[in-house]
Amino acid sequence: MFDRDTEGVRIELRSLTKHYPGQPAPAVDNVTLDIPAGELVVFVGPSGCGKTTTMKMINRLVEPTSGEIRIGGQDVLSLDPDQLRRHIGYAIQQVGLFPHQTIAQNIGLVPNLLGWTADRISARVDELLSLVNLEPSAFRDRYPRQLSGGQQQRVGVARALAADPPVMLMDEPFGATDPITREHLQNEFVKLQKQLRKTIIFVTHDFEEAIKLGDRIAVLREGSHIAQYDTPAAILADPADDYVANFIGQDATLKRLALMRVSEVPATESPAGPGLPQVSADASLREALDTMIAHGADRCSTPAGVLTYAALCEAVGTRSGEQEDVVSSDR
Numbered sequence: 001m002f003d004r005d006t007e008g009v010r011i012e013l014r015s016l017t018k019h020y021p022g023q024p025a026p027a028v029d030n031v032t033l034d035i036p037a038g039e040l041v042v043f044v045g046p047s048g049c050g051k052t053t054t055m056k057m058i059n060r061l062v063e064p065t066s067g068e069i070r071i072g073g074q075d076v077l078s079l080d081p082d083q084l085r086r087h088i089g090y091a092i093q094q095v096g097l098f099p100h101q102t103i104a105q106n107i108g109l110v111p112n113l114l115g116w117t118a119d120r121i122s123a124r125v126d127e128l129l130s131l132v133n134l135e136p137s138a139f140r141d142r143y144p145r146q147l148s149g150g151q152q153q154r155v156g157v158a159r160a161l162a163a164d165p166p167v168m169l170m171d172e173p174f175g176a177t178d179p180i181t182r183e184h185l186q187n188e189f190v191k192l193q194k195q196l197r198k199t200i201i202f203v204t205h206d207f208e209e210a211i212k213l214g215d216r217i218a219v220l221r222e223g224s225h226i227a228q229y230d231t232p233a234a235i236l237a238d239p240a241d242d243y244v245a246n247f248i249g250q251d252a253t254l255k256r257l258a259l260m261r262v263s264e265v266p267a268t269e270s271p272a273g274p275g276l277p278q279v280s281a282d283a284s285l286r287e288a289l290d291t292m293i294a295h296g297a298d299r300c301s302t303p304a305g306v307l308t309y310a311a312l313c314e315a316v317g318t319r320s321g322e323q324e325d326v327v328s329s330d331r
């Protein structure tokens with residue numbers, strides 16, 4: 001199947017439609033979308049717009065009414081659904097760990113189905129537990145109820161990765177955790193994906209999460225119609241229409257600050273004078289702004305020179321005269 005290459009493969013949706021019986025309108029209506037190999041694409045949109053249905057058609061938990069799905073060039077609808085699912089990682093909010101199986105058995109579920117030897121499964125379980133920052137010796141023999149919610153979600157991600165699938169479908173996988181755990185899981189996941197380069201479809205309600213994780217974001221409206229499909233920076237800088245602009249919300253500037261790195265803004269003076277607060281090149285502009293505010297300074301020192309408040313405003317498309325708005329908004 002398409003998993004000979006464990007790095008991501010391209011996913012193509014063509015005129016994909018799902019009309020649930022008895023419903024007045026299709027839940028997913030004629031959607032065409034290309035997901036490039038190795039990218040993480042986030043589906044965001046209001047409740048009921050068809051995100052989950054679109055995703056579940058890709059691993060055929062929901063059968064399309066019409067249309068085509070290709071993964072790595074292969075026609076998914078011509079494959080055996082059970083076979084297909086063993087080659088697509090799937091992580092969901094409810095995690096769905098089997099309560100009477102140990103963490104190791106839960107993670108080894110698909111490799112076991114695929115007929116791997118016990119030694120190979122055991123080595124893979126330890127590798128994956130380490131990858132999601134759970135100490136193998138401490139966790140492999142526990143049961144799910146003996147783990148916190150955040151730890152269970154990490155196991156859910158490890159299980160989805162178990163057979164090293166080129167494609168992962170993730171439906172609000174961090175949704176059930178508190179904000180601090182969630183942010184931690186997101187940060188870890190960004191690092192992990194940089195290493196793995198799977199093709200991932202990630203569903204969320206949370207636009208902040210979409211910005212943080214997505215190489216691209218598909219903003220969906222009812223019927224899974226695509227309102228905009230682009231990089232987070234492009235969507236923030238230039239929303240396609242009022243629907244997208246409303247979805248992004250009023251604080252697009254602050255989101256852009258969070259997205260841009262200090263290294264992306266040219267230093268305005270060089271070299272740095274003594275006594276200025278310092279920020280690293282990979283700090284976000286939001287962190288740089290926080291540092292300036294904390295020190296009561298309108299500039300800070302970066303490895304490349306000096307970043308001024310005015311340059312920071314210019315970088316996110318705000319005139320520095322509008323500084324009241326930026327500084328006083330609730331971040």
Ligand SMILES: Nc1ncnc2c1ncn2[C@@H]1O[C@H](COP(=O)(O)OP(=O)(O)OP(=O)(O)O)[C@@H](O)[C@H]1O
Pocket residue numbers: 020021023027045046047048049050051052053054205
């Ligand atoms: N099995 C089903 N039978 C009939 N209608 C369904 C079924 N599953 C979903 N729907 C309907 O299809 C539409 C899309 O649902 P879907 O779960 O894909 O949306 P979603 O964007 O993922 O929503 P949420 O963000 O709330 O999870 C909704 O109107 C929903 O009521």
